[in-house]
Amino acid sequence: METVELKVEMVGIHEKRVRKCLSKLKGIDKVEVEAKSEKVVVMGYAHKNRILKAIRRSGLKADFWSPQNELLQAYAANFTFNKFSFFN
Numbered sequence: 001m002e003t004v005e006l007k008v009e010m011v012g013i014h015e016k017r018v019r020k021c022l023s024k025l026k027g028i029d030k031v032e033v034e035a036k037s038e039k040v041v042v043m044g045y046a047h048k049n050r051i052l053k054a055i056r057r058s059g060l061k062a063d064f065w066s067p068q069n070e071l072l073q074a075y076a077a078n079f080t081f082n083k084f085s086f087f088n
Contacts, residue, residue, distance in 0.1 A: 001029065004048040005065035006040045008055060021058040025050065039065060 008018060015033045018040055022031050027046035034040075040062075042051050048064070055062040 001043055001045060002048070004042045004051050006042070006052065006055065006062050007038055007065050008040050009061040010035050010038050014060060017058055017060065018055060021054050022051065025054055 008014070010018070010033075015035050018033055019031055022028055022042060025046050028042060028044035028051070030043040032041040032043075040055075052062055052064065
């Protein structure tokens, strides 16, 4: 079984949209969506490029998850200026 981590730009009901488009692919066992960090984890036997292509076909911007994404999320969560948060 393969695990594929993706960064998907999500707003509002996009979580439901992601789950729906991935449920149509054969070989996917489990889909975990973390809307706050815009991370989607897919477990199954489907090829990672087919998973990415399915999400992009549904009209969402997606790319493979990289360690840089975690660093940027941590930086954005702690960045405030005069009690205003710019990234949250």
